[in-house]
Amino acid sequence: MWLLSVLFFLVFGLADAWSQENSSDLMERGQYIFSLAGGCACHSPPKGTPYAGGREFPIPMGKVYSTNLTADKETGLGGWSEKQIHDAMVRGIRPNGESLIPAMPYEAYSGMAEEDLKALVAYLRTLKPVRKENLWPPAHVRFFRPLVTPIWLKLFGRFYDPPARAPGSGIERGRYLVEYVSLCGDCHTPKNFLGVAQRSLYLAGAKKGPLGAEVANITPDKETGIGEWSRNDIAELLLTGTKPDLDNVQGLMAEVIEGGYKNMKREDALAIADYVKSVRPIKNKIK
Ligand code: HEC
Known part of the structure; x- marks a missing residue:
């Protein structure tokens, strides 16, 4: 019996240690990709809370605001699944199915290696939650966004087939x-x-x-x-x-x-x- 317990302990103990090490490895890689991506600085207003969004960007039909990327459940990405963050980042699709305005560079991110993107998404979920409501673009932009964005993407969008792994050097x-x-x-x-x-x-x-x-x-x-x-x-x-x-x-x-x-x-x-x-x-x- 004791032999069985020892075996049990060894197998599960090791598997657990292995997966913890693996997930901290993933976080570390995610944090590095985040740095390479400039810390998603557009989502940090110059004097505001980092990553909590709210910065204004001019676009051809008006203006948009960057959004809260922190893990806050109500106002940030805390309630989003990994798949939902992934889809917003590389396809520009919000959880409700609406298209994001391509001021968010999701077309370019669509070429990010799958391995890098996975690590980045995992890291994003660890950004300390900050409660800050998103600012919504003016009414006419909100009205036109679902109509115009898909057409714009059809005409001008450039999406890429990402490699599994990034070139190393x-x-x-x-x-x-x-x-x-x-x-x-x-x-x-x-x-x-x-x-x-x-x-x-x-x-x-x-x-x-x-x-x-x-x-x-x-x-x-x-x-x-x-x-x-x-x-x-x-x-x-x-x-x-x-x-x-x-x-x-x-x-x-x-x-x-x-x-x-x-x-x-x-x-x-x-x-x-x-x-x-x-x-x-x-x-x-x-x-
Ligand atoms: C978020 C916008 C943004 C991104 C992303 C960005 N840059 Fe810049 N870059 C600027 C701006 C704005 C300036 C001008 C700053 C100034 O006038 O002091 C600049 C200036 C520079 C300069 C100085 C040029 C000069 O003649 O003084 C270099 C070099 C440069 N960027 C390289 C890069 C490289 C390489 C990357 C990608 C790894 C990059 N930048 C990404 C906005 C950006």
Whole structure:
């Protein structure tokens, strides 16, 4: 009998320890992806509670507010299942079936590796609950959203088939992070009056970025972009916010760095830098 109990203890004890280790491993990976994603900084108002939403973003037909991502059951994601968070993040579908306005970059996130997305969703569920009601967009936006968004997505939406695992290193990893996780293009590639990203100006900066302010041209163009920057200069900016001329970067860039980029591994910052240096130089003067 005692032998049986010992066996029982060993098998279940070990399985339990294994699954706990596995879930803390998952959280750690999720937290890292969260950092690579700039700490979802758009959901943190500059002086408000982190991740509790409420920040205003202009869109072609008015404005929208970012939402509460914390685990609060009533006002945040606390009551959502993993599948519901997943669907909002990569398909733009809310639990009630409505489409989110693509100001939330779910199209780009749809290319995030399944493994990374799973870890990120698991991590999001651990954000300390903060009770804060979401602000709803103006009535006309609420009225048009369910009508216009599906048509917009049919015409302009770009969704991707995600790989199971992310590329581990090199320029392929840099491209993966830029395109699907850190979303440099979400701010650095300009959008037209319909809110459609202009791929012909990929990473070439915008006179009016997500908050209506200027966003730098980060293509390797020597005059109007960052052609003179070394890969270390770019990595340094991502990790510390300091430019080669020792000036500090401002605005949303400072927020995504403070919110998360600063915690990325140097090798990931360098992979991003190598990819950014490899894109087509585009002459586009912003300032
Ligand atoms: C949430 C919006 C946002 C995201 C995401 C973002 N940036 Fe920026 N970035 C900006 C803004 C705004 C500026 C201009 C800041 C300023 O004027 O000080 C900027 C400035 C920069 C600069 C400085 C350029 C110069 O000439 O001074 C570099 C380099 C840069 N970003 C690279 C990146 C890279 C690489 C990524 C992705 C890993 C990225 N950014 C993601 C908004 C963003």
